[in-house]
Amino acid sequence: MNFEYFISKRLVTKSDYKSSISAPIIxxxxxxxxxxxxxMFIAVATGFGLQEKIREKIAAFNGHIVINNFTNNQATITQNPVSTQQEFYPSFTSIPEIEHIQKVATKYGIIRTETDFEGIVVKGVDEQYRWEYLEEFLVDGVLPVFDESISREVxxxxxxxxxxxxxxxxxxxxYFLREDQDRLPRSVGLTISGIFDSGFKEFDETYIIADLKQIQRLNDWSANEIGQFELFVEDFNDIQEVGYKVYEEVDSFLNASTIVELYPSIFEWLKMFDxxxxxxxxxxILVAGINxxxxxxxLILERTQMxxxxxxxxxxxxxxxxIFLYNAGYLIFKGLFWGNLxxxxxxxxxxxxKIIQLNPxxxxxxxxPIYLSLDxxxxxxxxxLVLCLLMLLIPSVIIVKISPVKAMKFE
Known part of the structure; x- marks a missing residue:
C-alpha cells in the first residue's frame, strides 16, 4: 500500500511531469x-432555490392545504361560510405533520379613486395568521395589528x-357588492399600514390583506363563521400524502385541496426543473469522466516502461x-477542490x-434564488468522485495487456 502510494506520488510530483505529453491533457x-x-452546484442551487421560493409565495397567500365548503370555487373565494367549531381546530392533533392552521375569508371588492378603479380580492385574516412570509415581502410600512376590535389597517x-x-x-x-343586487354597494374606508411585493404578479395584482372581522361584518357572519382554513405542513414533500389524510379526516361536507391541486400548471412547470x-x-459527470x-x-501509455x-x-x-487509480484520484480531488471553491x-x-436578475x-x-445545503x-x-473512479477502471484494464518484455523496449 505504501509502495503504491509512493509511486503514485512520484507520477504527480516528478520534475519532468510538467513537460510531459500528458500534462496539458491532465x-x-x-x-x-x-x-x-x-x-452542478449552480443547477441544483438555482433549481431547488426557485422551486422553494415559488412554493413559499403560493403558500403565503393560500397555505399548503385549503379546507372549505364544496360550494366554494377553486379560486378559494368565499361563497358559503365554514364553522370554526371543528374537531381539527385550533389544533389538528390527529395528523402530526400539520404544524399550523389558520382561519381566513376572502371577498371581492373594488378600489375606487378619483381617476381610476381596480378589482381586488380582500383576504381577511386574524391575529393567528402566519405573517413570516408576508413580512419577508414587506417593502414599506409595517404589518397590520389585528386584535379584539375591528381593524381598518390593510x-x-x-x-x-x-x-x-x-x-x-x-x-x-x-366597495363591496351586496347579495341583493338592487341595493347600492357597501363601502369601507381602510388605511394602508404597509406595502408588500411578492414578485408573484398573479397575487400582487389581486390581493389586499385586511382584518377577518371586516369580512365577517360585511357578510353578516357570526364570529364562528369563516371562509376557509389554511393548513401548513412540516415537510412540503409530504403535501400530497398529508392532503389525502386531511381529506379523510374532515367532515363529508368539507373539501380539502392542496396548492398543488389548486395551481397545477405552476407545479407541473416546477417539476421540469428536477x-x-x-x-x-x-x-x-460524463464529460468529466471521459476527460x-x-x-x-x-498517462498509462506514457509510463509503459515503468x-x-x-x-x-x-x-x-x-x-x-x-497506482494509476491513486494518481487519478489525486487529480479528481484537485478538480473537486477548485470546483467547490x-x-x-x-x-x-x-x-x-443578487447579481443575476430575472423577469418576474x-x-x-x-x-x-439560491438554495444552499451541505447535503x-x-x-x-x-x-x-465515485463515478469518475469507476469509469477509470476501463482504461486501467490496458495495464493487464502490457507485456513486461515489450514494455521495457517501448519508446
Whole structure:
C-alpha cells in the first residue's frame, strides 16, 4: 500500500511531469471536473432555490392545504361560510405533520379613486395568521395589528399602490357588492399600514390583506363563521400524502385541496426543473469522466516502461492499476477542490448580492434564488468522485495487456 502510494506520488510530483505529453491533457481533465462541479452546484442551487421560493409565495397567500365548503370555487373565494367549531381546530392533533392552521375569508371588492378603479380580492385574516412570509415581502410600512376590535389597517401590494397612486398611511375606499343586487354597494374606508411585493404578479395584482372581522361584518357572519382554513405542513414533500389524510379526516361536507391541486400548471412547470437538474448532473459527470479516462490512458501509455519494470519485479496487475487509480484520484480531488471553491463562491455572491436578475412575469421571482445545503454539496462531491473512479477502471484494464518484455523496449 505504501509502495503504491509512493509511486503514485512520484507520477504527480516528478520534475519532468510538467513537460510531459500528458500534462496539458491532465490540466484539461482537472478543469473539466472543476467546471462540471461548478455547473452542478449552480443547477441544483438555482433549481431547488426557485422551486422553494415559488412554493413559499403560493403558500403565503393560500397555505399548503385549503379546507372549505364544496360550494366554494377553486379560486378559494368565499361563497358559503365554514364553522370554526371543528374537531381539527385550533389544533389538528390527529395528523402530526400539520404544524399550523389558520382561519381566513376572502371577498371581492373594488378600489375606487378619483381617476381610476381596480378589482381586488380582500383576504381577511386574524391575529393567528402566519405573517413570516408576508413580512419577508414587506417593502414599506409595517404589518397590520389585528386584535379584539375591528381593524381598518390593510396591506396592499406595490403593484396596486403604484397603479392607483397610494403610499403608506393613505386612506382608501373599497366597495363591496351586496347579495341583493338592487341595493347600492357597501363601502369601507381602510388605511394602508404597509406595502408588500411578492414578485408573484398573479397575487400582487389581486390581493389586499385586511382584518377577518371586516369580512365577517360585511357578510353578516357570526364570529364562528369563516371562509376557509389554511393548513401548513412540516415537510412540503409530504403535501400530497398529508392532503389525502386531511381529506379523510374532515367532515363529508368539507373539501380539502392542496396548492398543488389548486395551481397545477405552476407545479407541473416546477417539476421540469428536477429533470433539468438530473440531466445537467449526468452530462457534467460524463464529460468529466471521459476527460479523466483520456488523461489516465495517456498517462498509462506514457509510463509503459515503468509498468514493464514493475511487472518484471513481481508486481501484480491490480497493484499497478491501483497506482494509476491513486494518481487519478489525486487529480479528481484537485478538480473537486477548485470546483467547490469557485462554485460555492459564485453561489454566495448571488445569494447575498443578487447579481443575476430575472423577469418576474416569467419566473415569478425578481432574482435567481439560491438554495444552499451541505447535503447536496457532499452528494455531488462524493458522486463525482465515485463515478469518475469507476469509469477509470476501463482504461486501467490496458495495464493487464502490457507485456513486461515489450514494455521495457517501448519508446
Amino acid at each position: 490540466k484539461i481533465a482537472i478543469s473539466a471536473i472543476a467546471i462540471g462541479v461548478v455547473m 396591506l396592499i401590494s406595490d403593484y396596486l399602490a403604484t397603479r392607483l397612486g397610494f403610499k403608506t398611511g393613505d386612506k382608501l375606499i373599497v 429533470f433539468n437538474i438530473i440531466l445537467i448532473i449526468g452530462i457534467m 479523466m479516462m483520456t488523461a489516465l490512458l495517456v 509498468i514493464g519494470i514493475l511487472k518484471a519485479l513481481g508486481s501484480s496487475d491490480w497493484s499497478i492499476r491501483k 469557485i462554485g460555492i463562491s459564485l453561489l454566495l455572491i448571488q445569494k447575498y448580492f 412575469e416569467t419566473y415569478y421571482v425578481s432574482e435567481a 447536496y454539496i457532499l452528494m455531488i462531491n462524493f458522486g463525482t
